[in-house]
Amino acid sequence: MATSRRSKQRDAIKSYLMSTTAHPTAETIYGNIKKEFPNISLGTVYRNLNFLVEHGEALRISCGDGSEHFDGKTEPHNHFLCRSCGRIIDLEMDGIDHIDIIANAGFNGKIEDHVIYFRGLCGDCQKYR
């Protein structure tokens, strides 16, 4: 079976993801890792992001703004999306897993989990309105 080997590039991508709460895109990650590995290619970044997501070491966030964002925080949590600045922010909030039960009532399949994007104005953007 396919064993995976370690690489400095992958380690760097993972550390970078764990060091930020900014939910960067592949392009942003590429720009940052390049400081340490000037020759790294975007293909390598994408390959490693896919690897990390498949191995549960990162989350892919598809919020519909054109490109995917990635999150090094893998514990289940919810996100907020600012309609003004586009920022994605982690939410600290009480659990709402009961909505899966509500959703499953009257549905003939099996609901296992959910993905939520709360939307509105972030604290910074709200100030200037």
Place this chain on the structure above:
Amino acid sequence: MATSRRSKQRDAIKSYLMSTTAHPTAETIYGNIKKEFPNISLGTVYRNLNFLVEHGEALRISCGDGSEHFDGKTEPHNHFLCRSCGRIIDLEMDGIDHIDIIANAGFNGKIEDHVIYFRGLCGDCQKYR
């Protein structure tokens, strides 16, 4: 100011969207409208989909599967995403707008609404497991 004019192509796209619950992609819509308008271009489909979404006559669904899906049902409702067949299904369920209040507690911005994708196995896929 920019007034909008009617076009047969746009009407056809809107009727098609309202006639289905399958949440088609631009490509699928293109294929179907082509039966009636063999010369329609994909660019026109995209332009009209954007127009309809901007005017509240359709919803854009970004579920992270590579391309966007569109929904002619504009009343607020939630979606289910099957992890086996990829289908997007409308959910009939009790309201859960209280989660916005839960999410806003301890958040320094303003939560206005949310988008949810419930995930799991649809009725059909569950049968064969």
Place this chain on the structure above:
DNA sequence: ATTGTTGCAAATATTTTGCATTGTG
């Protein structure tokens, strides 16, 4: 030594856009 990983470039896939022409109001 084996084979997973990389860098690079080319290929895909999706969506947008410039422009001359057509069609609606």
Place this chain on the structure above:
DNA sequence: CACAATGCAAAATATTTGCAACAAT
């Protein structure tokens, strides 16, 4: 007649992939 909408093709974005060289085990 004015100008919004179209068809077409080219461009812009985002992501994946083939391959030879490199590097981890």
